[in-house]
Amino acid sequence: MRILVIEDDLEAQRYLVQGLKESGHVVDEAADGETGLSLALSRPYDVAIVDRMLPRLDGLKVVAEMREHSNSTPVLFLSALSEVDDRVKGLKAGGDDYLTKPYAFVELLARVDALMRRRSPVGVRTRLDVGDLELDLLSRAAKRSGTDIDLQPREFRLLEYLMRHAGQVVTRTMLLESVWEYHFDPQTNVIDVHISRLRAKIDKGFEAPLLHTVRGAGYMIRAH
Amino acid sequence: MRTKPSLYQTQAFRIVLVYVLLFAVSVSALLFFTYWNTRRTLDDQTDQIIEAEITGLREEYQHFGLPGLVETVRARTLHQGQAVYMLSDNRHHVLAGNLAFWPQVSEMGDVIEFDYERPVDSKLEARRARGRILLVPGDFMLLVAQDVHDRYLTERMFTTTLPWTVLLILVLGTAGGALIGRNMLRRLDAINRTSGEIIAGDLTRRVPLTGSGDEFDALSENLNRMLDRIERLMKGMREVTDSVAHDLRTPLNRLRNRLEESVARLNANGSQAGEIERAITETDQLIATFNALLLIAETDAGTTRAAMSPLDLGEVAADVAELYEPFAEEKKVSLAVASGPPAGVEGNRSLIAQALANLVDNAIKYTPAGGKVRICTAITGEGVDLSVSDTGPGIALADRLRVVERFVRLEASRSSPGTGLGLSLVAAVAHYHKAELVLEDNVSSGAPSGLTAVLRFPKTAMRVLPGVTLKSAAE
Numbered sequence: 023m024r025i026l027v028i029e030d031d032l033e034a035q036r037y038l039v040q041g042l043k044e045s046g047h048v049v050d051e052a053a054d055g056e057t058g059l060s061l062a063l064s065r066p067y068d069v070a071i072v073d074r075m076l077p078r079l080d081g082l083k084v085v086a087e088m089r090e091h092s093n094s095t096p097v098l099f100l101s102a103l104s105e106v107d108d109r110v111k112g113l114k115a116g117g118d119d120y121l122t123k124p125y126a127f128v129e130l131l132a133r134v135d136a137l138m139r140r141r142s143p144v145g146v147r148t149r150l151d152v153g154d155l156e157l158d159l160l161s162r163a164a165k166r167s168g169t170d171i172d173l174q175p176r177e178f179r180l181l182e183y184l185m186r187h188a189g190q191v192v193t194r195t196m197l198l199e200s201v202w203e204y205h206f207d208p209q210t211n212v213i214d215v216h217i218s219r220l221r222a223k224i225d226k227g228f229e230a231p232l233l234h235t236v237r238g239a240g241y242m243i244r245a246h
Numbered sequence: 247m248r249t250k251p252s253l254y255q256t257q258a259f260r261i262v263l264v265y266v267l268l269f270a271v272s273v274s275a276l277l278f279f280t281y282w283n284t285r286r287t288l289d290d291q292t293d294q295i296i297e298a299e300i301t302g303l304r305e306e307y308q309h310f311g312l313p314g315l316v317e318t319v320r321a322r323t324l325h326q327g328q329a330v331y332m333l334s335d336n337r338h339h340v341l342a343g344n345l346a347f348w349p350q351v352s353e354m355g356d357v358i359e360f361d362y363e364r365p366v367d368s369k370l371e372a373r374r375a376r377g378r379i380l381l382v383p384g385d386f387m388l389l390v391a392q393d394v395h396d397r398y399l400t401e402r403m404f405t406t407t408l409p410w411t412v413l414l415i416l417v418l419g420t421a422g423g424a425l426i427g428r429n430m431l432r433r434l435d436a437i438n439r440t441s442g443e444i445i446a447g448d449l450t451r452r453v454p455l456t457g458s459g460d461e462f463d464a465l466s467e468n469l470n471r472m473l474d475r476i477e478r479l480m481k482g483m484r485e486v487t488d489s490v491a492h493d494l495r496t497p498l499n500r501l502r503n504r505l506e507e508s509v510a511r512l513n514a515n516g517s518q519a520g521e522i523e524r525a526i527t528e529t530d531q532l533i534a535t536f537n538a539l540l541l542i543a544e545t546d547a548g549t550t551r552a553a554m555s556p557l558d559l560g561e562v563a564a565d566v567a568e569l570y571e572p573f574a575e576e577k578k579v580s581l582a583v584a585s586g587p588p589a590g591v592e593g594n595r596s597l598i599a600q601a602l603a604n605l606v607d608n609a610i611k612y613t614p615a616g617g618k619v620r621i622c623t624a625i626t627g628e629g630v631d632l633s634v635s636d637t638g639p640g641i642a643l644a645d646r647l648r649v650v651e652r653f654v655r656l657e658a659s660r661s662s663p664g665t666g667l668g669l670s671l672v673a674a675v676a677h678y679h680k681a682e683l684v685l686e687d688n689v690s691s692g693a694p695s696g697l698t699a700v701l702r703f704p705k706t707a708m709r710v711l712p713g714v715t716l717k718s719a720a721e
Contacts, residue, residue, distance in 0.1 A: 124498045
């Protein structure tokens with residue numbers, strides 16, 4: 023996958039590019055907004071990672087320009103600014119996700135993967151499958167090996183999000199943002215308790231577990 | 247914000263009204279005095295003429311007796327003038343004079359006024375006269391009077407026009423007052439509206455000037471200068487927070503990156519990276535503290551641009567409770583939400599949810615197994631309360647004010663993890679919403695001990711939620 027990194031902090035840029043390359047991506051980099059914009063407009067990318075504050079052309083303007091030229095590459099904003107309303111500004115300018123510095127690399131990678139997945143939609147899906155676990159999005163029913171699983175509405179949304187990103191690492195923050203729509207860190211890791219409840223419902227009594235904990239990163243649902 | 251005053255509440259209207267009343271009273275007094283004085287002077291003149299006539303007639307009578315008197319009266323009434331005479335015997339039989347009938351006189355005072363009729367242009371006309379009745383020896387009566395009809399007409403005009411004049415003054419004055427009041431109200435309204443918008447957070451607004459250079463323009467100009475200054479200061483504050491955030495986060499980011507890199511390298515070599523992983527955890531703790539501090543600073547100073555919208559506190563409570571319910575169950579603490587009718591307030595959902603999450607988090611952590619935590623929304627006389635009650639150890643009265651301060655952690659909680667900023671953040675969020683954070687004893691459900699933390703939103707923050715009115719209207 024091709025990724026464009028526009029970041030003026032060269033140390034952070036080097037680390038980001040190296041990490042992404044090690045994860046098997048092809049990466050182009052730019053250290054200012056103008057160079058970044060011309061790269062973004064001249065080559066097709068699967069994801070662009072754009073720092074919020076850039077020399078020559080501000081990150082917000084880079085993305086606004088991209089959208090102006092009907093370039094729909096998914097954009098992940100990186101920002102060192104204070105967060106409360108900057109996120110809203112970033113998303114309004116055409117960004118697809120927003121990550122505050124300092125970030126954990128696994129968090130960034132998980133979000134990049136999620137953005138790429140969004141890029142290739144398989145049409146409107148009414149059913150999600152992972153192994154023998156099925157989720158019917160219309161009747162809001164979950165089944166594993168033909169056995170009905172009774173889920174609370176929030177548990178359903180949690181499982182739906184995990185299954186839409188089957189095979190990918192999903193971080194706790196991503197779950198909190200997407201399933202609960204909260205953009206803050208609860209002092210206690212409440213997500214873990216929700217996950218263990220969900221796990222008890224979908225994995226208990228079955229031989230092969232589907233919901234896995236990825237140490238130091240988050241969770242992943244996969245068949246094997 | 248205060249509601250817009252009605253026209254009749256304006257100072258200008260009240261001042262004008264008082265002035266008009268005083269004016270009406272003084273005009274009436276002045277007119278009445280003039281009337282009274284004029285009438286007195288005219289009456290004096292009339293009375294003097296009558297006295298002179300009487301003196302003349304008395305002399306005639308002394309010299310020539312009754313026939314002389316009759317002769318003189320007849321001679322004097324030959325030409326029609328202002329003078330009115332009548333001489334009659336005790337049966338009102340007229341001997342001489344220019345009156346057809348003896349006038350109806352109620353009393354025989356010193357000076358009397360009476361109505362009489364006299365032909366003018368071959369028609370009889372009712373007129374008024376003023377004079378005296380004298381007794382002439384031999385049981386005769388003599389009336390000597392002067393026609394005062396002109397004075398009488400003037401007087402009538404005076405008494406009928408005076409009330410109308412006062413009424414006109416009152417009506418015109420009140421209308422003028424309303425006009426001035428409305429004008430001033432409009433000017434003040436512009437200032438009030440702008441201040442309201444500025445209080446609501448739009449610091450770019452300015453009070454419009456009319457260009458007339460009057461005292462309102464002077465006031466507006468001063469206000470605008472003040473606003474320029476405040477805006478500059480706020481902008482400076484934001485720039486400082488932004489650059490502090492940027493300048494601290496950038497090196498922290500590099501630090502975290504390097505630590506992660508080291509862990510990866512060590513893991514690849516098969517070495518233990520436990521020490522560095524602990525350093526990463528410490529860094530994350532540092533970042534969390536820094537983020538909390540920055541958020542507190544921003545919300546407390548009101549420099550954050552967090553968007554406000556009408557929201558239902560009951561809904562926020564239900565959401566947060568849902569998030570914490572499994573955690574509470576794991577700690578064997580029961581977590582319940584008691585929501586009354588929809589409690590709409592103007593607020594930032596994320597900030598309020600974060601504040602409530604902090605309170606619920608604390609409550610669950612400090613409540614022993616088997617205890618209860620209750621989230622409550624209630625509409626009170628003063629506004630809306632969002633409260634979290636627990637059955638934990640509570641906070642001693644002396645410590646309650648202190649715990650809201652930054653970094654204060656009570657001895658009992660030093661060993662548990664946390665930044666010590668949780669309650670300060672709640673207080674800052676409360677402050678941002680013009681609400682108040684109150685810590686009280688938990689008195690509900692007969693709990694032996696425990697704390698109730700209340701976010702008290704004022705009445706001014708209350709909002710009618712669009713969906714709610716529809717629902718209640720449909721019921």
